[in-house]
Structures are given as structure tokens and as C-alpha cells.
Amino acid sequence: MASPLTPREKDFPRWYQDVITQAELADNGPVRGTMVIRPWGYAIWERMQAELDARIKNAGAENAYFPLFIPESYLKREAEHVEGFSPELAVVTYGGGKRLEEPVVVRPTSETVINSFFGKWIQSYRDLPLLINQWANVVRWELRPRLFLRTSEFLWQEGHTAHASEEDARKYALRILGEVYVSTMEEVLSIPVLTGHKTARERFAGAIRTWTCEAMMGDGKALQMGTSHELGQNFAKAFGIQFTSEAGSLEYAWQTSWGVSTRLVGALIMCHGDDAGLRLPPALAPVQVVVLLVRDEEGVRRAAESIANDLSVAGWRVRLDDRVDISFGRRSVEWELKGVPVRVEVGPRDLAEGRVTLVRRDVQDKRPVALAGVAGEVGEELGEAQRRLFSEAEERRDARTTRVGSLGEAVAAAADGFAVLSWDAIGLEGEQELAAEGVSVRCLQREDGSLASSDDEPGLQAVVARAY
Amino acid sequence: MASPLTPREKDFPRWYQDVITQAELADNGPVRGTMVIRPWGYAIWERMQAELDARIKNAGAENAYFPLFIPESYLKREAEHVEGFSPELAVVTYGGGKRLEEPVVVRPTSETVINSFFGKWIQSYRDLPLLINQWANVVRWELRPRLFLRTSEFLWQEGHTAHASEEDARKYALRILGEVYVSTMEEVLSIPVLTGHKTARERFAGAIRTWTCEAMMGDGKALQMGTSHELGQNFAKAFGIQFTSEAGSLEYAWQTSWGVSTRLVGALIMCHGDDAGLRLPPALAPVQVVVLLVRDEEGVRRAAESIANDLSVAGWRVRLDDRVDISFGRRSVEWELKGVPVRVEVGPRDLAEGRVTLVRRDVQDKRPVALAGVAGEVGEELGEAQRRLFSEAEERRDARTTRVGSLGEAVAAAADGFAVLSWDAIGLEGEQELAAEGVSVRCLQREDGSLASSDDEPGLQAVVARAY
Numbered sequence: 002m003a004s005p006l007t008p009r010e011k012d013f014p015r016w017y018q019d020v021i022t023q024a025e026l027a028d029n030g031p032v033r034g035t036m037v038i039r040p041w042g043y044a045i046w047e048r049m050q051a052e053l054d055a056r057i058k059n060a061g062a063e064n065a066y067f068p069l070f071i072p073e074s075y076l077k078r079e080a081e082h083v084e085g086f087s088p089e090l091a092v093v094t095y096g097g098g099k100r101l102e103e104p105v106v107v108r109p110t111s112e113t114v115i116n117s118f119f120g121k122w123i124q125s126y127r128d129l130p131l132l133i134n135q136w137a138n139v140v141r142w143e144l145r146p147r148l149f150l151r152t153s154e155f156l157w158q159e160g161h162t163a164h165a166s167e168e169d170a171r172k173y174a175l176r177i178l179g180e181v182y183v184s185t186m187e188e189v190l191s192i193p194v195l196t197g198h199k200t201a202r203e204r205f206a207g208a209i210r211t212w213t214c215e216a217m218m219g220d221g222k223a224l225q226m227g228t229s230h231e232l233g234q235n236f237a238k239a240f241g242i243q244f245t246s247e248a249g250s251l252e253y254a255w256q257t258s259w260g261v262s263t264r265l266v267g268a269l270i271m272c273h274g275d276d277a278g279l280r281l282p283p284a285l286a287p288v289q290v291v292v293l294l295v296r297d298e299e300g301v302r303r304a305a306e307s308i309a310n311d312l313s314v315a316g317w318r319v320r321l322d323d324r325v326d327i328s329f330g331r332r333s334v335e336w337e338l339k340g341v342p343v344r345v346e347v348g349p350r351d352l353a354e355g356r357v358t359l360v361r362r363d364v365q366d367k368r369p370v371a372l373a374g375v376a377g378e379v380g381e382e383l384g385e386a387q388r389r390l391f392s393e394a395e396e397r398r399d400a401r402t403t404r405v406g407s408l409g410e411a412v413a414a415a416a417d418g419f420a421v422l423s424w425d426a427i428g429l430e431g432e433q434e435l436a437a438e439g440v441s442v443r444c445l446q447r448e449d450g451s452l453a454s455s456d457d458e459p460g461l462q463a464v465v466a467r468a469y
Numbered sequence: 470m471a472s473p474l475t476p477r478e479k480d481f482p483r484w485y486q487d488v489i490t491q492a493e494l495a496d497n498g499p500v501r502g503t504m505v506i507r508p509w510g511y512a513i514w515e516r517m518q519a520e521l522d523a524r525i526k527n528a529g530a531e532n533a534y535f536p537l538f539i540p541e542s543y544l545k546r547e548a549e550h551v552e553g554f555s556p557e558l559a560v561v562t563y564g565g566g567k568r569l570e571e572p573v574v575v576r577p578t579s580e581t582v583i584n585s586f587f588g589k590w591i592q593s594y595r596d597l598p599l600l601i602n603q604w605a606n607v608v609r610w611e612l613r614p615r616l617f618l619r620t621s622e623f624l625w626q627e628g629h630t631a632h633a634s635e636e637d638a639r640k641y642a643l644r645i646l647g648e649v650y651v652s653t654m655e656e657v658l659s660i661p662v663l664t665g666h667k668t669a670r671e672r673f674a675g676a677i678r679t680w681t682c683e684a685m686m687g688d689g690k691a692l693q694m695g696t697s698h699e700l701g702q703n704f705a706k707a708f709g710i711q712f713t714s715e716a717g718s719l720e721y722a723w724q725t726s727w728g729v730s731t732r733l734v735g736a737l738i739m740c741h742g743d744d745a746g747l748r749l750p751p752a753l754a755p756v757q758v759v760v761l762l763v764r765d766e767e768g769v770r771r772a773a774e775s776i777a778n779d780l781s782v783a784g785w786r787v788r789l790d791d792r793v794d795i796s797f798g799r800r801s802v803e804w805e806l807k808g809v810p811v812r813v814e815v816g817p818r819d820l821a822e823g824r825v826t827l828v829r830r831d832v833q834d835k836r837p838v839a840l841a842g843v844a845g846e847v848g849e850e851l852g853e854a855q856r857r858l859f860s861e862a863e864e865r866r867d868a869r870t871t872r873v874g875s876l877g878e879a880v881a882a883a884a885d886g887f888a889v890l891s892w893d894a895i896g897l898e899g900e901q902e903l904a905a906e907g908v909s910v911r912c913l914q915r916e917d918g919s920l921a922s923s924d925d926e927p928g929l930q931a932v933v934a935r936a937y
Contacts (some may be wrong), residue, residue: 028586031543032573035536037586040601043533065511068503069537069575069606069622070559075499088566091538093575095560096621097610105500107537107561107575118496118505127794133508138537138606142565153564154537326595 005334008276013220018148020270024279024338027148034146034153041339042149042266044287046156049265050136052189052285053158056181060173062132062160067114069138070105075113078239082112085206089141091153107140112207112232112258115161116240123254125245126165130173134160149267150224150469157262163242163254170255171210171231175452177259178212178229186226190265191282191390192216192272193398194226195464196452197444202432205258209233212452215443215464217398218271221417223443223466226268227261267469273363273390279340280363282390283383287318290379291341293332294323295348305347308357308375312345315376317383337362342386343379363389408434411465415440424461441468473802476744481688486616488738492747492806495616502614502621509807510617510734512755514624517733518604520657520753521626524649528641530600530628535582537606538573543581546707550580553674557609559621575608580675580700580726583629584708591722593713594633598641602628617735618692618937625730631710631722638723639678639699643920645727646680646697654694658733659750659858660684660740661866662694663932664920665912670900673726677701680920683911683932685866686739689885691911691934694736695729735937741831741858747808748831750858751851755786758847759809761800762791763816773815776825776843780813783844785851805830810854811847831857876902879933883908892929909936 006019021027026042029035038046054064070093077083091107094100108114115133123131136158143153160177164170178196186192199211208230215223236242237253246252273280283289292309294302302323309321320341322332329346336344346358351369359370359378363386370378401418405411408431414420415438424445427435432442443464447453453461474487489495494510497503506514522532538561545551559575562568576582583601591599604626611621628645632638646664654660667679676698683691704710705721714720741748751757760777762770770791777789788809790800797814804812814826819837827838827846831854838846869886873879876899882888883906892913895903900910911932915921921929 028589030536030538031540031582031585032536032538035538037536038534040531040533044531046534047532063508063512064515065508066504066506066514066624068498068500068505069608070498070500070503072499090563090565091561092563093559094562095558095572097558097612098556104563114499117499121496140537144565156534 006276006278009219009274016274016276017271020274020278020338021148024340026266026270026279029148032153034143036148036152036154038156038263041287045266045269045281045285046263048285048287049185049190050158052185053181053261054136056184057134057158057160057177060132060176060180061130062134062162064135065133066135066137067111067118069108071108071111071114073104073106075117076106078113079207079236081235082207086110086141089143091140091142108137109139109141110258110260111135111137111139111159112161112236113240116236116242116256119161119163119254120241123163123242123244126247129163129165129244129254130169131163132160132173133162134158147267149263149270152263155262155264157260159260160258162257163237164256165244165246165252165254167233167255170257174210174212174229174231174257174259177257178214182214182227182229182259182261186214186216186265187391189282189284190269190272191284191387191394192226192268193391193395195444195446195450197446197464198453198456199228199444200432200442202429203442205230207232207235208258209235210456213444216268216272217394217401217419217466218268218469219274219397220271221401221419221466223419223468224264224268224271225443225468226265227259229259230257232256232258271469272394273340277365278338280390281340281342283342283387286340286342288320288341289318289383290343290345291320291322291336292345292347293329293336294321294325295329295346297323297325298349301347301349301352304352304357304372308345308347308372311376312379315380317379343382345375345379361386411435412438412440415466418466419443420465421462422465424463427463427465435465439467440465443468474744474746477687477742484742484744485739488742488746488806489616492808494734494738494747497616500621502611504616504620504622506624506731509755513734513737513749513753514731516753516755517653517658518626520653521649521729522604524652525602525626525628525645528600528644528648530602530630532603533601534603534605535579535586537576539576539579539582541572541574543585544574546581547675547704549703550675554578554609557611559608559610576605577607577609578726578728579603579605579607579627580629580704581708584704584710584724587629587631587722588709591631591710591712594715597631597633597712597722598637599631600628600641601630602626615735617731617738620731623730623732625728627728628726630725631705632724633712633714633720633722635701635723638725642678642680642697642699642725642727645725646682650682650695650697650727650729654682654684654733655859657750657752658737658740659752659855659862660694660736661859661863663912663914663918665914665932666921666924667696667912668900668910670897671910673698675700675703676726677703678924681912684736684740685862685869685887685934686736686937687742687865688739689869689887689934691887691936692732692736692739693911693936694733695727697727698725700724700726739937740862741808745833746806748858749808749810751810751855754808754810756788756809757786757851758811758813759788759790759804760813760815761797761804762789762793763797763814765791765793766817769815769817769820772820772825772840776813776815776840779844780847783848785847811850813843813847829854879903880906880908883934886934887911888933889930890933892931895931895933903933907935908933911936
């Protein structure tokens, strides 16, 4: 049965939209730019949440919840912050049937409201570090919406922390970057990421430094996967977050904030998807193995149920597809579209020979397996698929990354990949020239790819690309 | 150390507020009626979510996410629904710096937007039942806010389902009531609940029948803990949810919706709290056992760590409190306020005799336990505390429930408890008279407490009370 998707080579954005529709991941909401996340898309997001949440808690942060509505006046307290977010705000002017005296803003991010409480809760160095995370929806009015990538409302986690010293704050921002974000992206999502810091132009509104994870999508464009910001004392001064130090002096706290969002689902599609649909890395997949009952004959159903049960007992996330009123071909295409890593097909002919058919989604490889060894074989294939998706993405990125010497070469290389050049060869003016060509500096890093210790560190390289 | 709380007998509402503040559960947000859920309060909510979510998935529903913003016109499609919710709406009139052509409403509940998608997704009886749940924030502008009980924004889950027949819809609404709600409330939260259906006056706006769980709080008032609605075909007709039946005819779907919210945290406080603070049932508690290091002397810390480790290996949720720079008394009061079910106090004097002190929060019982037997003893005490909180709440409810024969007696009995009388003795007019006295019919049920099969069933009894 032919795939119902536009081929990637022909029209990548349309292929992306086709995957979302055909794999039943999401729909457009009735209000422009909003999104309905359908059960399969949401199950993927729930798995991401679980992996991120465990790592966030492991890094010592506690979950909490702050209000959706923020007084307009709060937004204005940090000058760069309000300038950055004003054009994207949704504003509530009526509540309970009456015009509000002060309009309230629907949170675009929660620095202002959370830090107003940090100001109350923090008195002494003993209250530090204060490490808070929240899972929430935020709203940024979007003029060019695209499902998962840019939506007017999206789901995310936002971490907010306060520390006694700049060094502590930086260490924590980097700990989140590595132990939470890179770890989840590379080990669970199987997406290789570059890390570095943003230029002043690309920095979060109100931050003194933004650390970022950047990945290459299937069309060679870059996607910002997540960011971790050092806020310095900007918000602490705007919201009066002061503490008595161990030495007895009154000091402003040093802060961080960091977030990843449902955008990660978009990244997953565009990094691993192929012309048959989504390909889910096993460590993430809500269903790792689907056991397909080919035909409902005596003995066949029992075998399928028994295999599904064995796999489940072995600790895998398993679904039994026994919808025999739908054709086998149609069901196979559905699971391919949805990206389930391994299919076990259980039919009467195979079974008569004491075997089943095992299909790997990532390589579309099909082979017979003896009944007795199914659980072991499935486990090996899942491990192999997890590694292979990562190395495939890494090889593509390496093949499409070009080291260049000039802005012109950088723009040319960014047509279908990443360009790497000396940050000295770009500078603020060069960055503007690149922007005019639709190209941006994704991050700055040392030549070996490691993180710089300061913005002024000599010899930094810039990774340059077109971006989503 | 004395409890910092107002005694319940003196002023129950103030005691409630004191517990929330002192146990660091929540704060008022800057916009009137909104709430900040602090880490301890949120950890309790996360545990409720986990227990509910597992049961919801077990009942076959899948999680999804629908937009926060709903076009104003959608709300108007179901007449009773819009009438019910209009006075509570928050309305966004500006987005992205411009006045919106059509104002959008911040969801007060999602029947309208979800059912507009059900209309697209449902074609045939094969698409039914469609069982969807979402975890989300909703906004209902609140004039008399009270933390957790009535807030302008609250967190909840809302289930929405479509079925091929009225019977299927009713069965599912009742399955959720029993297998998800009553099960979580009684087995996890240790709160005994009465079930029944609402009178027409108290029904959800747009439903044909509302099933409810009602519990008695520490002051004898009732709290509605959760509701499960049969929507009939009201929304199906408003949103065109039609399917081709097995016989080939075109039919409107039969629907349900159901929800519980952060209000459950309020119920937990008011049902189990005492003058020393919160008392958490062990099955729910984010921390079931806290191991308190009394003083940091050689050997004592090692013993405390080892006990915490053993308890953790035994499968309990454990916290080690080794903050010896804070006085032991102050830390004990803190854990009492926060309601952790069992404390294990590890100090040098006890340890010299080969034992530790075990404290049960619910009964404030303190006893020495031999080091070797700690894990076993803790397990028994946790089981005992779980049962005891339930029976204590049940005994209070029984003691404060009066069977009466007239409206006047019902009002008198509702001063500090529940009244039960024949529904025939009340009727629509009687319900209005009760309302004038601040008393309402919480639910209708059979005399044995079981659920009625229809509204007209003769001999129903009404449970009547003052309510939160």
C-alpha cells in the first residue's frame, strides 16, 4: 500500500504537514495559531515530559504552578523583557462580565510573576539556591504559525532559579543544559545536538547569556531545541530579590531560567521522519512494539496475545493490534505512519512453521524469527534502532556541515546545511548581513565544539544556518 | 513547640487558611482569585494526578490537549451551557498588539471546542466510543475566591466521550464515577464519599444528568469532590456529531463529560487536617516517611542514612531531613504541619540503646522501635494510618448525619452536618426554600445509598447540607 505522504525531496514543509495529519498527531485549533494535540501526539509529549521531569527533579528542582494571568504592570518592570514580548501578548480586558481596571496579560513566560514571589520567599542565603520548575501552557501570538514549531499557545516546562553567586547560577544553567536537555535529546530522542551560547542579537529578552541546543533537521535547516539562560541580576533588581549573605551583607540574587516545549515534537518529526512517516526512537516511543494479528484464526490470536504478554512482562511498551476488520495492509501503513519502532506480525502461515515476522520501522527490514526467541530479538532490534537513528542523524549533520571562510560562503553553505566559521569573521555587522539572507548564527562555541567560558574568549567559532 | 495555627473549633475558615500558609501549600496570585501552588501543594496534586491518570487510562480514555482559547461564537451554540458560564468568562480582546475581530474566551471548560473536533473525527459507529481526557487549566472568574476551593484559574482533568447509545454513555459516566473517582477518593485520599445524582437545579449547564461524589469536611459542611455528566445528545446536536450506525442510519452521538480539580487538595485539608496541620493519607503522601537526624554526631548520621535507604529500597517515598542547623523542634513542627504520615527520629541517646523513635502523624503516637525492625514497623504504621483516617472521617460523617422529616429540621441539622430526607418532601419549591437558608441538595440516591436508575424513581432520598 503506497504512502499517503508527499515525498520529502519534493516538498519538505508539505511532507511535515502530511505526517502530522496522517499520523494523527495534531490539528489546527479554531483560533488562529492554536493547536489541538491528538492522542498519539500527546502520548509522545507525555513520554518527553516523563523523561525531562525525572531529570529536572534529579537536578534538585521542585515543581510548582504559577498563575496564567499576569498584571500588565509586572511585564513592564524589566525593560528588555517587555520590549521582547510586547508584540506577542494576548490581553484579557473583560472578566466576569466587567471591564477590568487593569488589563491582564496571558503569560508568554513566567519570569515576572515567579520572580515577584521569589522576592517574598527569599530572605537569607539559607533560602538559596531556590530551584523551581513549572509545566504549563504559554501564549505568544503567532503571525506565521506552524504546528508544534510555532503556535500561539504551546506547552512547555519553564525552570526558574535563584542563587547566591554568579558562579553558582552559571553552573546550574549549564547543569540543566547538559544533564537535562542534552541527555534527553540525545539519549531518548536520539537527536544529536550542538551546544553553545547565543549572540547578543539572539539572546532571550532579559538574559545576560543564553545557552542553547541546536539540531539539524532532515532538510538541513537548524532547529533551536531548548535554551538555558543566565539572567544575571536583571530580574532580581526589577523584583527586589535580595538576601542576607553569610557575611551579613544584603545582596541581589543571581538567576537562571530554562525551557523546552512541544516544539520538541516538531523536531522529532523533522529529524527522524521519512517518506513512510514518523520514526520514533524506542527509548521515547509510547508504543515500542506493536503485535499485529494478521488473521483471526484459531491459535493465531492466542499466539499473538501470548507474544504481547511476554514482551510486556519483559518491560517493553506493547500494543496488540487485533482489529482484523481492518485490512492488514492498512494497519501496517498506519503503524508505519505512527512510527512504532518494531512490528511483530503474527499470521497463520508463519505460525505453522513456528515463527513470526519481525519488522524494523527505521530500516524497513523484515525477517522471520522463531517463536521462542521473539522477546530477545525484539530487545536487540530496539537497542539497534535507538543507536541507528542517532548515527543516521549525526552522519547527515556531519555530511552537511561545511567549514567556510567568508560570509558569502556561509550563506551558500546554509542553503542546505550548517556553515562553521570564525566568529571574528562575522561580528555584529556580519550578523546583520546574514540575517538579510535569512541566515542566523545558531550558536558560538570553541573550535572543538565545547562551551566558551566568556563572550570575549578569543578564537570562537560560529555555527550558522537557516532556522525554523 | 506550639502550633502556629488558629484552632479549628475557634475559626474553621481561618484555620484552613493558616494550614495553607504554614504548610506552604499555596499563595494568592497577583490577579484577584488566582493561586500560586507552592512545591508541597503541587507535589500533593502531582500524586493525585498520577493516581487519577492511571485509572483514567485503565478505563480506556486517552489524553489529548485542546486550545486554551475558544471563539466566543462556539460558547453560544449550546443554549444552557452559555447561560451557565457567561457570568464567569475571561475574554481576550487584544492579540499580537491588535484588537481581535472576534473576541476569544479563555476556556471555562472545553465541551464546545472538543465537541467541534468530535464532529470532524466521528463518522461511523466504528469510531465509537471515542474516549478523550485532558489535563489543563481553566478559568472561571470568581468573586469570592478561596484557595483550592474556588479560584479564578484552577487545574483539572476533563474527560469527554462519545458513544453509540444512551445506555453506553450512562455506563461509562458511572464507570468513571466509580472506578476513577470514588476509587481514588476513598482508597488513596482516604475520604469517604456519598454518590448520587444532582437535582435539575444543581446540574451541569448542558447536561441531562450529573452524577456526583460528595464528602463531609471537618466542620460538617459538604464539598462536591467531582462530577460525571451524561450530556445526552445536547452537544452532539449543537456541534453536529453524527455517525452512521451499524444498521446504516445517521444518528447523533450520546456523550459524557467528567472532571475533578485542584479542589481535591482543599478537600484533603478540610477532611483530614487537625490543629497541628495537614494529615496526609500514606497512599497519597509525596513523602510517606521522613527520617529526622536529631543531632549530627558520629554514627548517628550514618544510621539515619542507612534507615532512609532501607525504607526507600522497601518501596516507600522517603525524605532524609539532616538540616541540623535548624532546631529539631522546629523541624518536627514543620513535618507535622506538612502532614507526613510517619516520622523516624534518629538521635544519639536512642541509638545507644539500639533503637529509634517512631511517630505517627495521624494519632500523634510516639514509641521506641528496635533498629532492626524499623522498615517492617513503618510499613505497618502506614497501613494503619491509611485505614484510620478513613474510618475517622466515616465515623464523623455518620455521627453528624441526621435523618429528618421536614425542611425545617433539615435546615437545623445542616447547621453542622448532613440531613437526609425524602426527596418527595422537598421538591422544586422546597429546594428553593432550602437555598434561601444557604442549604442545598447535595445529591439524590436510593435509601440504601445506591444510585437511582432514573430521576422519576420513587422513594429517593436527598442528602442536604451547607456546601463549599
